[in-house]
Amino acid sequence: MTFRTFNTLLRGIFAENKVKDAVELFKKLVRDKICEPDEFMCAIVMNGLSKRGHTQKASSLLRLMEQGSSKPDLFIYNSVIDALCEDGNLDAAINILNEIKQKDIYPDIVTYNSIIDGLCKLGLWEKIETLFSEMVNLNMYPDVCTFTILTDGLCKEGKVEDAGEVMEHMVEKGVEPNVITYNVIMDGYCLRGQLDRARRIVDILIDKGIEPDSGAGK
Template identity: 30%
Template sequence: MVSEGAHPDIVTYKILLDGKVNDAWDLLCSLPLRGVKPNVITHNIMIGGLCKKGSLSKADMLFRKMGEDGIAPDDCTYNILIRAHLRGGELTTSAELIEEMKSCGFSADASTVKMVMDMLSSRELDKSFLNMLS
């Protein structure tokens, strides 16, 4: 691509990150060297990919690194991680993320609320968990 004179921008890299999670970590780390500054959307794609792959510890690490790098997470970031930790049965981590999300002024999105409702109806969660979302 570059050899043919086309210089990828952040949108191009987002597409690549979304499609190739295994190679995406190296690509994400190389973006600054290519003159492209990763942003919250780039990180959300990477975090989502890591969560889908089951690499929650890496997703959590990237989430914390965002803050260190001055990239503020958004509501999407929190909801991706909350759903992943709920799916993984990590209720304490999910609850901590919900509290942190609320303290930042964000709220659960429809997918997260639906997941909590489904887990409540199947008795995987206690009703007190629902109160945290409001």
């Protein structure tokens, strides 16, 4: 069998949520020296574990890869960082971020968005400001996903006015809000009973030619 065959098989097993079977197959490939996993195969396993909540197994595999010949790339690090953030383990996620920078692996917007999302959920706004400073130093500017994450975090804390300012700032910087961003701010207004403002957002969507989805205006 070729690498491609095993990779397809691993993807299929993960797609059926048979995580244990996928891990056993991967271990067998390594243990019996059937093939030496390359970065692509490791990425399939890492992503499969991370997306299904097996963060500890993914973290262990990451450390194993770091000791082997197939070193983890940014995609693999991002998978683990995102899983750690989903688990609320922000300290571990930030530690990995600092580690990869020391290895001259440059984080991208996906890396920062995962950590910013995790920090927003915990209301750690000072740490978010620190990350923004890091991004500026790396000549990296927040994208629509970053701004939407911030808007959502602020709205969930009842800081809808601050969320509105974030949206205004993103427009000033030439980043156009998408329907998800508008839905987030509308939800924020609705939670505060400001239905007139929520309806005005719907009008803005229509004026911009953006079709409101099923969540808009609720």
